Amino acid sequence: MFYHVQPTYLPEWDASSFFIISELMNTLLDVNLAAILPIGNSLYKLWISSSEKQEINRQKFIYLKVEKRLEKVVLDDIVFVESLKNYIKVKTSEKEIVAYKSLTTIQDILPTDKFLRVHRSFIIGIAFVESFSPNQILLGTIKIPVGRTYKEEVKKRLGYF
Structure with a gap:
């Protein structure tokens, strides 16, 4: 589409730098996603585990499985x-x-x-x-x-x- 539309409707437009900029933006997005997703996932897991510990600290008790029942401690x-x-x-x-x-x-x-x-x-x-x-x-x-x-x-x- 670029090769048909540009020469017909935009003959004066210089397209030489267009691909460089678009490739650079595409690479930056890929790198950011590759870094942000794992970091975000690990931060989410850390938040969940700390909120579970905080919940246990608020409860002041735990349940332990003793034989076939849970016992409060x-x-x-x-x-x-x-x-x-x-x-x-x-x-x-x-x-x-x-x-x-x-x-x-x-x-x-x-x-x-x-x-x-x-x-x-x-x-x-x-x-x-x-x-x-x-x-x-x-x-x-x-x-x-x-x-x-x-x-x-x-x-x-x-x-x-």
Whole structure:
């Protein structure tokens, strides 16, 4: 169409720079779409995950699957969470619950300002810490070991000098 319309209706129009500009604009649009879509998608996923965490923080409780039912656990009552391979043992101030969930999954759900991973098998409730050393944490009468890889984070979060 360009080759038929331009010579007939626009004989004085110089078309040499038209293709350069149109190719440049086309390339810019392609590059922007290739960059914007993945960045937008990752920002959307980040927003969704943070809003889910905020929702959990507002609720102040979680539900854990115990056998064939969901059991409500108040976050402020959780003393520690222990890994039992594919299961976790949640020790609250009143009871112990064994649920089908991994420790990493529960760590992602729990608010980071109230809980701390101290060992590959343990997450503790910071409010229940009675005393601690770089190797061991005392939660009432319960002794929890501190793993080598978590030692620096424990010292930083609990204020060890």
